[in-house]
Amino acid sequence: MAFIERAEERAVLVGAIGPGQDEDEVNEYLDELAFLTETAGALPIKRYIQRIDSPNPRTFIGSGKIGEIASFISEEKIDIAIFDDDLSPSQLRNIENELDCRVLDRTNLILDIFAGRARTSYARTQVELAQYQYLLPRLAGMWTHLERQRGGIGLRGPGETEIETDRRIIREKISRLKEQLKKIDIQMSMQRKNRGKMVRVALVGYTNVGKSTLMNLLSKSEVFAENKLFATLDTTVRKVVVGNLPFLLSDTVGFIRKLPHHLVESFKSTLDEVRESDLLLHVVDISHPGFEEQIKVVNSTLKELGSSDKPLVTIFNKIDAFSYEKKDEDDLTPLSKENDSLEDRKKTWIAAKNLKTVFISATGKENIEELKKILYDEVRQIHITRYPYDDFLYPLIT
Numbered sequence: 001m002a003f004i005e006r007a008e009e010r011a012v013l014v015g016a017i018g019p020g021q022d023e024d025e026v027n028e029y030l031d032e033l034a035f036l037t038e039t040a041g042a043l044p045i046k047r048y049i050q051r052i053d054s055p056n057p058r059t060f061i062g063s064g065k066i067g068e069i070a071s072f073i074s075e076e077k078i079d080i081a082i083f084d085d086d087l088s089p090s091q092l093r094n095i096e097n098e099l100d101c102r103v104l105d106r107t108n109l110i111l112d113i114f115a116g117r118a119r120t121s122y123a124r125t126q127v128e129l130a131q132y133q134y135l136l137p138r139l140a141g142m143w144t145h146l147e148r149q150r151g152g153i154g155l156r157g158p159g160e161t162e163i164e165t166d167r168r169i170i171r172e173k174i175s176r177l178k179e180q181l182k183k184i185d186i187q188m189s190m191q192r193k194n195r196g197k198m199v200r201v202a203l204v205g206y207t208n209v210g211k212s213t214l215m216n217l218l219s220k221s222e223v224f225a226e227n228k229l230f231a232t233l234d235t236t237v238r239k240v241v242v243g244n245l246p247f248l249l250s251d252t253v254g255f256i257r258k259l260p261h262h263l264v265e266s267f268k269s270t271l272d273e274v275r276e277s278d279l280l281l282h283v284v285d286i287s288h289p290g291f292e293e294q295i296k297v298v299n300s301t302l303k304e305l306g307s308s309d310k311p312l313v314t315i316f317n318k319i320d321a322f323s324y325e326k327k328d329e330d331d332l333t334p335l336s337k338e339n340d341s342l343e344d345r346k347k348t349w350i351a352a353k354n355l356k357t358v359f360i361s362a363t364g365k366e367n368i369e370e371l372k373k374i375l376y377d378e379v380r381q382i383h384i385t386r387y388p389y390d391d392f393l394y395p396l397i398t
């Protein structure tokens, strides 16, 4: 992949604490931004966080802070500044002028990772479309010709030599890509229709929670899994047999906070697999400090896709990596999330939320039999409801 061969660029990360947010929350967001930055192949050197009541229309954060960052950038030879929030085209331009380095916002960073990850021509077309849509309003003064030739984060992807051509050409490209996608969409939906009667199960969840690892485990296949964000971009579908019951299992792109909306748009048909499935397996990384917010993000993304009332099993993964600090008896500081034991978490999530849950470790192969039992029961139930006279195919097992 192109981005691994590139010399590592040095980045500063910039986040803002808005009204009603606290610093811990924004720090967690910046942890994720740092992970995204590393995934894209750059090195996060320093973070800047500023409390703001409302974004500065010119420079997003205050001009004093911008000045402080600018001197650090010139002293430390920083290559890029990455903002956790989306910047307007004019903010982007102003900040680039003042910082005198390349500036990316979260959307552009995610698009860049997607461009590096896209393997099939379908995924490439989707990402390319999203990148052009992002670019169109930002063409003027975004970067110089020279910089593009040198390459770097935010610069890979569609036609690195073509960006400086005018808007008209880009608009034409956008409509051509849309046409192309429409054609592939039709093919893909035909393929899905031809899959017959098998029950369809989809793995969903935040990025990096272990969906592909679980897919590999259940289907004994080799789907790319890696400790990087967005390891998977394309949807893979495999036939899985549990007990004597065959069903289709799909693994798809992970969700993330603030997923750029044009990306969601252009990934619609990748996500059709989720929309058309009979059962969702929501994989959660219970060892992640932000797992509860990740659950919320996934739930709201499912809502956007119109898939929130499908049958769903919540799979809490990575129980092997779970650690907590037990509080000392005379420690009078308030309890925090870190003081929850795995048992406490299990209790809260099983009892209070009325969910079907299972706690597993995909890499440690813990509790996989329990998961398979749940899968068997759920899939069988769906099959029986749908094909009441057809259960000879799947004789009852007691």
Ligand SMILES: Nc1nc2c(ncn2[C@@H]2O[C@H](COP(=O)(O)OP(=O)(O)OP(=O)(O)O)[C@@H](O)[C@H]2O)c(=O)[nH]1
Pocket: 205, 206, 207, 208, 209, 210, 211, 212, 213, 214, 224, 225, 226, 227, 228, 229, 230, 231, 232, 233, 252, 253, 254, 255, 317, 318, 319, 320, 321, 360, 361, 362, 363, 364
């Ligand atoms: N400790 C631990 N690590 C796990 C477990 N399951 C998966 N991982 C690791 O978590 C990382 C991400 O796994 P993936 O399967 O690629 O996650 P994904 O949800 O498919 O991620 P995206 O495709 O990026 O959305 C990999 O490094 C896995 O080895 C587990 O049960 N325990």
Ligand SMILES: [Mg+2]
Pocket: 211, 212, 213, 224, 225, 231, 232, 252
């Ligand atoms: Mg994956």
